[in-house]
Amino acid sequence: MINSREVKVDEIEKEAKYYYDNGYRFVTETCLEEDGKFKIIYTFEREYELENFHVYVNPAEEVPSISKIYFAALLVENEIQELFGVKFKNLAIDFEGLLFLGEYSPISPQASIEIMRRDKGDKNE
Amino acid sequence: MGLKEFVEKSFKKSPWVLHYNCSSCNGCDIEILACMTPLYDMERFGMVNVGNPKHADILVVTGTVNHKNKEVLKNIYDQMPEPKVVVAVGVCAATGGIFREAYNVLGGIDKVIPVDVYVPGCPAKPEAIIDGLYKAAEILKEKYEKMGKAEEVLK
Amino acid sequence: MIRMSDKSTIPFGPQHPVLPEPIHLKLVVEDEKVVEAYPSFGFVHRGLEMLVQKKDFNQMVYVVDHICGICSAMHGQAYCQAVEELIGIDVPERAKYLRVVWAELHRIHSHLLWFGLLADAFGFENLFMLSWRIREKIMDILEATAGNRVIISVNIVGGVRRDIDTEQAKWLLDELKEVEEGLKELEKIVKNNYTIKQRTVGIGVLSKDDAYMFGAVGPTLRGSGVPIDMRTTGYAAYGNLDFEPVVETDGDTYARTIVRVREMFQSIDLVKQAINKMPEGEINVKVKPNLPAGEVITRVEQPRGEVFYYIKSSGGKNLDRLRIRTPTFANLASLLHMLPGSTLADVPVLVLTIDPCISCTER
Ligand code: SF4
Numbered sequence: 001m002i003n004s005r006e007v008k009v010d011e012i013e014k015e016a017k018y019y020y021d022n023g024y025r026f027v028t029e030t031c032l033e034e035d036g037k038f039k040i041i042y043t044f045e046r047e048y049e050l051e052n053f054h055v056y057v058n059p060a061e062e063v064p065s066i067s068k069i070y071f072a073a074l075l076v077e078n079e080i081q082e083l084f085g086v087k088f089k090n091l092a093i094d095f096e097g098l099l100f101l102g103e104y105s106p107i108s109p110q111a112s113i114e115i116m117r118r119d120k121g122d123k124n125e
Numbered sequence: 126m127g128l129k130e131f132v133e134k135s136f137k138k139s140p141w142v143l144h145y146n147c148s149s150c151n152g153c154d155i156e157i158l159a160c161m162t163p164l165y166d167m168e169r170f171g172m173v174n175v176g177n178p179k180h181a182d183i184l185v186v187t188g189t190v191n192h193k194n195k196e197v198l199k200n201i202y203d204q205m206p207e208p209k210v211v212v213a214v215g216v217c218a219a220t221g222g223i224f225r226e227a228y229n230v231l232g233g234i235d236k237v238i239p240v241d242v243y244v245p246g247c248p249a250k251p252e253a254i255i256d257g258l259y260k261a262a263e264i265l266k267e268k269y270e271k272m273g274k275a276e277e278v279l280k
Numbered sequence: 281m282i283r284m285s286d287k288s289t290i291p292f293g294p295q296h297p298v299l300p301e302p303i304h305l306k307l308v309v310e311d312e313k314v315v316e317a318y319p320s321f322g323f324v325h326r327g328l329e330m331l332v333q334k335k336d337f338n339q340m341v342y343v344v345d346h347i348c349g350i351c352s353a354m355h356g357q358a359y360c361q362a363v364e365e366l367i368g369i370d371v372p373e374r375a376k377y378l379r380v381v382w383a384e385l386h387r388i389h390s391h392l393l394w395f396g397l398l399a400d401a402f403g404f405e406n407l408f409m410l411s412w413r414i415r416e417k418i419m420d421i422l423e424a425t426a427g428n429r430v431i432i433s434v435n436i437v438g439g440v441r442r443d444i445d446t447e448q449a450k451w452l453l454d455e456l457k458e459v460e461e462g463l464k465e466l467e468k469i470v471k472n473n474y475t476i477k478q479r480t481v482g483i484g485v486l487s488k489d490d491a492y493m494f495g496a497v498g499p500t501l502r503g504s505g506v507p508i509d510m511r512t513t514g515y516a517a518y519g520n521l522d523f524e525p526v527v528e529t530d531g532d533t534y535a536r537t538i539v540r541v542r543e544m545f546q547s548i549d550l551v552k553q554a555i556n557k558m559p560e561g562e563i564n565v566k567v568k569p570n571l572p573a574g575e576v577i578t579r580v581e582q583p584r585g586e587v588f589y590y591i592k593s594s595g596g597k598n599l600d601r602l603r604i605r606t607p608t609f610a611n612l613a614s615l616l617h618m619l620p621g622s623t624l625a626d627v628p629v630l631v632l633t634i635d636p637c638i639s640c641t642e643r
């Protein structure tokens with residue numbers, strides 16, 4: 001079982017800053033779907049102890065990125081953006097959905113909630 | 126031996142191999158690399174691993190095709206000069222194997238390019254790979270001879 | 281003299297002779313200096329995490345084994361440990377020791393493989409052949425004990441699938457002695473060779489703080505002087521074995537090489553300890569076909585660093601979600617930090633210094 005606190009979407013940056021200042025290492029973010037919402041779990045580590053917090057995100061909502069605080073979060077946030085369609089704002093580098101998937105791949109394949117469409121014409125029907 | 130015979134002989138006896146990893150799990154790739162190392166040593170058949178598609182006669186492909194690398198694979202294949210032979214190593218390359226049902230996987234590489242030799246196994250054993258390459262070299266020889274005839278007819 | 285516009289973009293990969301795997305880097309260079317680097321992956325992305333919906337939790341063991349052929353036993357181990365924790369079963373002691381044996385054998389073969397590739401990257405072909413020759417011994421051991429050379433799939437939920445009997449254990453230890461001798465030769469080369477030092481000392485320096493804050497793991501982190509090794513948390517049988525994380529402080533490619541070389545000796549020692557301390561008994565227990573609800577995180581130290589498994593289930597045969605954060609994924613941030621400022625000729629060495637495993641990264 002994992003311990004995790006719930007925080008609000010606009011508190012993410014504050015929380016991340018707190019962990020950064022206290023010498024925590026960024027481990028990863030995990031995205032999953034729960035009752036039509038996305039749940040993103042943030043995991044940090046210090047001295048082998050994991051600390052988690054999570055947020056619930058509505059499909060249309062934008063999530064503030066923590067990649068300016070923890071550079072390492074960059075890749076995983078791009079991955080979530082791509083595979084689930086959750087939008088992140090303020091990303092250090094935005095791959096615009098072409099980090100993992102090709103132009104003809106299914107769109108946000110790991111999510112059943114559809115919120116993103118590729119705006120490159122009708123290559124995907 | 127004239128130049129023409131020399132080229133002909135070395136072509137048949139010493140095919141150059143290009144390896145491309147589609148979306149494999151690395152298992153087959155490290156077995157192909159193992160084929161080049163002292164224990165299995167495919168260089169005794171005159172096969173050399175090269176990095177440039179324009180130099181290669183045999184294309185060895187591992188892993189399944191996905192939506193992103195199918196163009197890369199096609200591209201590499203098109204860049205190789207005729208005659209050319211394709212070897213699909215591992216069940217992934219043949220049918221999609223264990224990844225078949227995953228969303229980004231198209232299936233075997235024969236969906237994209239024509240395949241001449243299939244080497245089964247997950248991962249294929251070095252012995253099997255060498256056997257496959259040997260077969261490929263023979264097919265290459267045949268293709269080469271056919272091509273020569275075609276040229277004669279055209280003359 | 282006319283100065284040309286000084287920036288140009290060079291693509292690196294996806295099909296590149298140095299790399300057995302496709303990775304694409306867009307390098308912006310100024311003369312010979314790299315100023316910016318943008319990665320692009322996806323050539324190996326298959327979408328394995330989503331297979332949990334199609335395969336039940338026992339079948340998934342084989343799928344995670346195929347995430348990466350190099351450290352497959354450890355993927356299986358991490359996944360099985362997660363599911364076992366979720367169900368709440370205790371694995372027999374002997375199985376835990378057997379898991380250590382196979383995991384450490386994988387570590388040795390993975391490091392040797394990496395070492396060969398590094399040597400190949402800077403044109404030291406002889407060394408490549410040498411380290412791969414030593415590696416073949418390990419492959420023989422794996423084949424004899426588990427039945428396959430590369431993907432051995434020994435782990436199942438509830439224990440392991442095969443046993444190593446006394447006779448085989450004795451043979452294994454004899455073979456390891458030969459491996460150790462080969463490694464000693466290798467170590468001598470690494471410590472004294474001019475070429476290796478020229479190409480690795482001072483290349484790709486990662487300071488202690490950077491390594492920690494970029495979330496680096498495994499030898500990349502330990503080469504910079506941070507003693508973090510998941511094995512010290514004592515999963516499987518590591519709690520009963522005697523070892524210390526290998527740490528070097530220089531933080532360059534050479535330090536990371538030394539870490540890996542020393543880890544190989546450590547792994548041999550761990551295999552010996554595990555075989556000597558292994559108790560008799562069962563090697564697996566039966567599990568019920570249905571999972572309880574819950575979520576679990578496990579971490580296991582792979583050759584490239586810690587792997588992070590998150591699983592969530594709400595009952596039934598299938599898991600709801602499986603997420604894997606692999607070590608290379610964590611190390612990529614450090615790579616992106618190291619590349620700007622290096623020369624173009626060092627790029628292959630820098631890419632290899634984190635020991636990238638792209639199949640893992642993209643799953
Ligand atoms: S056939 Fe098996 S070993 Fe080879 S790439 Fe596919 S999954 Fe990996």
